[in-house]
Amino acid sequence: MNDNDPTTTRSRELPPLSRFLAESTWAARRGDRDIMDFMLASPQEMPLPGVTAALKYWSDPLTKDWFGYKGSEEPARELSARTLHERTGVPFKPDDIAMTNGAFGALALAFRLIGQPGAEVIVNTPAWSFYEPLLLAAGLTPVKAPVDATTLDIDVAGVLAAVGAATRAVIINSPNNPTGRIYTTATLRRLANAIGEAARCNGRPIYIVSDEVFARLTFDGARPSSPAEVYANTLVVYSWGKQLMAPGQRIGYLALHPEMPDLEALRDALFAAQLAGGFNVPSALMQHALPDLDPLTIDLEHLQRKRDRLVSTLGSIGYDVRSPEGAVYLLPRAPIADDMTFAGLLADRDLFVLPGSLFDYPGHFRLSLTASDDMIERSLPHFEAALRETGADQAAIAS
Numbered sequence: 001m002n003d004n005d006p007t008t009t010r011s012r013e014l015p016p017l018s019r020f021l022a023e024s025t026w027a028a029r030r031g032d033r034d035i036m037d038f039m040l041a042s043p044q045e046m047p048l049p050g051v052t053a054a055l056k057y058w059s060d061p062l063t064k065d066w067f068g069y070k071g072s073e074e075p076a077r078e079l080s081a082r083t084l085h086e087r088t089g090v091p092f093k094p095d096d097i098a099m100t101n102g103a104f105g106a107l108a109l110a111f112r113l114i115g116q117p118g119a120e121v122i123v124n125t126p127a128w129s130f131y132e133p134l135l136l137a138a139g140l141t142p143v144k145a146p147v148d149a150t151t152l153d154i155d156v157a158g159v160l161a162a163v164g165a166a167t168r169a170v171i172i173n174s175p176n177n178p179t180g181r182i183y184t185t186a187t188l189r190r191l192a193n194a195i196g197e198a199a200r201c202n203g204r205p206i207y208i209v210s211d212e213v214f215a216r217l218t219f220d221g222a223r224p225s226s227p228a229e230v231y232a233n234t235l236v237v238y239s240w241g242k243q244l245m246a247p248g249q250r251i252g253y254l255a256l257h258p259e260m261p262d263l264e265a266l267r268d269a270l271f272a273a274q275l276a277g278g279f280n281v282p283s284a285l286m287q288h289a290l291p292d293l294d295p296l297t298i299d300l301e302h303l304q305r306k307r308d309r310l311v312s313t314l315g316s317i318g319y320d321v322r323s324p325e326g327a328v329y330l331l332p333r334a335p336i337a338d339d340m341t342f343a344g345l346l347a348d349r350d351l352f353v354l355p356g357s358l359f360d361y362p363g364h365f366r367l368s369l370t371a372s373d374d375m376i377e378r379s380l381p382h383f384e385a386a387l388r389e390t391g392a393d394q395a396a397i398a399s
Contacts, residue, residue, distance in 0.1 A: 017129035017358045026352045036351045036379040038367040041328050043245045045372055051246050054292035059285055067284045071271060072099040072253075076287040079294060080253045084236065087215065088226045096258055098270045099287060102250035103213045103239035104130070105280045109254050110169075110209050110235045111138035112273045113266060119168035121209075124154055126331075126361035128177045128211070140168065144360060152181040152322070156190045163198045163206070170195060173211040174224050178331045178359050178366045180324020182218065185225040192231035199233075205261070208234045213252075216243045216297055218326035219304045232259040240290075242328070245298045245370060251286035303328065306369045306376060317384045330367040331356065335390045339365050345389060349382040 014022070021027060021039070029035050037044060061067065077094035084092045100106040111121070117139045123131050125144045135142045145162040148155045159170060170191070174183040192208070199206040208227045215224050215238070228234040239252030256266050274280040286293075310330055311323045321332035334342040339355040343365055346353055356364030371379075 015129055015133040017354070020355070020358060024352075025347050029350070029352075032350075034350060036371065036375040036382070038371045038375070038379070039352045039354055041242060041245075041368050041370050042247065044370055044375060047246055048244060048296055048298065050296045051244055051249070051293065054289040054296075055249070055285065057292070058289040066288070070284045070287060071274075071281055072097060073287045076251075076282075076290050077253075079290055080238070080255070083294060084238070084255055088228050088236075090226070090228045090257065092255055092258055095267060096256045096263070098254045098274060099282050100252045100254055100274070101280050101282055102241055102247075102252045103211065103237050104134070105250070105277070105282075106237040106239065106252045106254040107131070107134050107209070107211065108138065108277055109270075109273055109280055110237065111135055111140055112277055113254075113269060114169060114207050114209075114235070115140045116168065118166060120164060120166045121168055122159055122162050122170040124159070124171065124173070126178055126356065126359040126364075127171070128173060129358050131171055141166070143167070146360075147179070147181075152176070152179045154183055154187055154191055156187070156194050159191060160194045160198060163195065163202075165202055167198070167202070167206055169207040169209050171209050171211060172227050175214040175218060175324070175326025177214065177327050178329045178354075178356070178361070180322070180327045180329055180331065182222055182224045182325040185229065188225055188227050189230045192227065196231065196233075205233050209237065210234055211237045213237065213239045213242050214327040217300065217303070217328060219300070219307060219324065222325050224326060228255075228257050232257050232261070234260075240293055243297045244293060249286060251282040251290065251293075303369055306371070306373065309376060310367065310369070313380050314383060317380075318387055319383070328369045330369065331361070331364050332367070334363055334365050335387050337363055339363055342386070342390070345386045346382065349386060351379050351382045351386075 026039055076099050077097040080097045081092040081094045098109060100109055111134060115138045120141045120143045121135050122143050122145050125146050132142045143162050145158045195206045208231055210227045212226060218224060228236055234257045236255040241247040241250060256263055311321055314321045314332055319332045321330055336342050339357055339362055343353050343355045354366040356362055
């Protein structure tokens, strides 16, 4: 490793979101009952009883090697392939699946598997803050392509303009963090056609890394499409942490499209890449318990009620806020251009949100719908007071 390489140096830096969390007032107040915590997709209510029951049941060992070394265990791979097939219609097989330490592990594995030093990966912004450090750690260069400012859809022309000779992949996240946008099959097909043609011109594959951790968390009965449905060079990332709202119990997977042209070579490289990534496999207990965990999901009707309450009330107060189609976030526009300053005004009121600048979306702020009902109700007068404190009115926010 070259310590003078600027890419290596950047990959060692604390990501902006982690630095913000560590340095903010929230770090000292986290867990305080008096605060209104909208920062992260963390549970603010007790875990699903089914999660507790499953972990207790499967913690009772049935064999001497129950907690021995594990790879991607066959029952977990079979379940993952079957449920992904049911969701997308694509006939994934167990051999196409690598079980990982959550979505972080799946993304790191994907970047290690397909990456080459100096290659570029296109990130649609606004985006989850940790794509960039994961890419840098894999020796890859992130290239940012903003989504359509009006619709928050993928700007296919913008992505195509960002493609160069060094492009190795495009990251897609739908339902999206932080916008809540679900990309349609038509949009994904246009993207697939565009980058497929670019790959042919480059003479090398361009992959889609599809982050689908919120695929089961949608509103109004929406069904998200996967790029795997329209593009063979797709790697699918999934994690159960969000659907269970148990991010500390980590299990996920990376799935290789069964029609991928270089499927056999990538399959052969999977476990070696997991070992090189620090034995990137989930715990034995989580793999054992997966059949009981997979059918469980947080209460989507309750989540939607919280979405509707916040969207309706913030809108009536004077905020410009869209209603998300999926995921667990709102992304209102801040009433002043400096979203960091506005987040600080809210923090002074014990109300904690994330500035949009941390997601390459300045002038906005992100709220997590995992906040409790009590937090939401207590927060509303403070959102209104902070808005009035800035001197902004509804017309100014919408302009």
